[in-house]
Amino acid sequence: MAVTWLRRLANQAPVPVFPVVGIAGEAALEALYLSPAVTVVQSPKRARALAVMGSIDYRDQQALRRVHGQVPAPRVTAWCSAMAVPQELSGSAIVVDATDQLGQQIQQAVHSLDAGQQSSDPNLCPDQPPAPWKGVGDGHGGEGMMGGKPYGRPMAMPEDDLRDGLQLDPLVFSIGPFSPLLPPGMAAKVTLHGDVIAGWEVLSRPYELTLPAVFYQALEQPVAVADLELARAAFHIRRLAAALQLNGLGAHARRLRHHAVELKPGQSIDDLVNARVLQSLRWVAGAGKGIVHDENWIRLRGPAARAGGDARDARLNDPAYVALGFEPVVQKQGSCAARWKQWRDEAGQALTLAAAAAKARAMSSPSGAVESPVGELTKSTPPVDISDLMPSLLVGLEWSEAMSVLASFDMAAVRYTDVIQLQGGGE
């Protein structure tokens, strides 16, 4: 009796889930964040279930297997993707088509697993040492104090430390493509000197970003400006929530994500989150870093460019926006904190514009270019990838500063051709 009661009580707790986000998996991830049935965790070792959302590139399949192997057994895999489920998981993975049901179904599957009604996923990686011992005798396997290949991985050789010129060992590893610290699909080879980044090589670029459908529609046909601006505000608010989460303010981030789905025209951004919470982002590690200089500056677009004082904005060419008195918001510094402030200010401006547009029933004019939340979206040149700018920005920063800088950029290219084909549009 007591055990049944305790089990019922335990079953009400949200299930920790680690998300693996692929191409077009953004909407499912957002649904997962909003679901009361699950908690999205930052490491598979804390998770009971793995949620695969969107299509995973073929070259990242092995990485997916490694992440799957890091979720402790017994575990559940939820498959919310157009891709076929791997053969090994076909008997145990739960396939979810409706993203709004994802959290609920994961919770039910974990309960079934605990009750013994469902079996755990099999291991996709062999239970063997990934790099077996190749050393000589005891110790590190080399000679003297350095060298050798203990456990199949070479010992680091000393090199000049960036910060104080000492001869110290660099730590080299690859991170991604499913790290919550990087955009989905992005992998990088990182060299660390202590906590300072000494090398950052992009191994694979982030998956293309899928924008809310209304921005693609606005390229082809007139859409309500209020809808465009509400979608813009929600996009920026979700990105701010990610920045808050990165800085350890998970509860505020969760609240902000919930507010983002029920935005109303004319709402003030200060009603959604305590203004001081967002202002505190000015003081986090790396807030003053990440300034793009010289010839690379021209490659920034949208809010990132406006955060450095460049007032380019496709909305200035739209008569509907001109009639509403639209003026782009700009910052001066072009730093990480300036980009976060730009998102906040643009979200606030979008809510005000949405109220004015709803009153005037304003419709956009398709002119071949739409200002999306990540920059100008046109049929010929949608926003392109800028992840190759990162090495010059990140080298020399401490790890925490670098993660802030990464979280303040729109690095991924924007999906265009296949989205338009799916929507039945295009030329």
Place this chain on the structure above:
Amino acid sequence: MELKQLLVLLLVVIITAGFGFWVQHVPGESKKSIPWPQRAPFLGGGQPDTHAWSRFHIRYYPMTLLLIAFEMEMMFMYPWAVVYVSEGIKALAEMGMFLGILSIGILYGWREGAFKWQ
């Protein structure tokens, strides 16, 4: 009486050691070993290229040295304060020498940037 005390002590040792062995082994029977994929660090699907056994600069190291320097000073000063009145000028000279040597360490720490928290 002494034998009785020794026996009690022996009993306590046996019970404690027995409990330690029980805790170590009995629950472990049902515990499976951690599989190899889970022993690797989580890098979002990435892998380490070099062994994690690497030497890097512990930034707080000069500050810990400084803390030890001050702590040693206090450890010497307490007993010194007790005998200061009876020993007189001799104790004062000894403390003067000690603080002089310690000051050199503090000046060295200062030069090395130990007072700047990085």
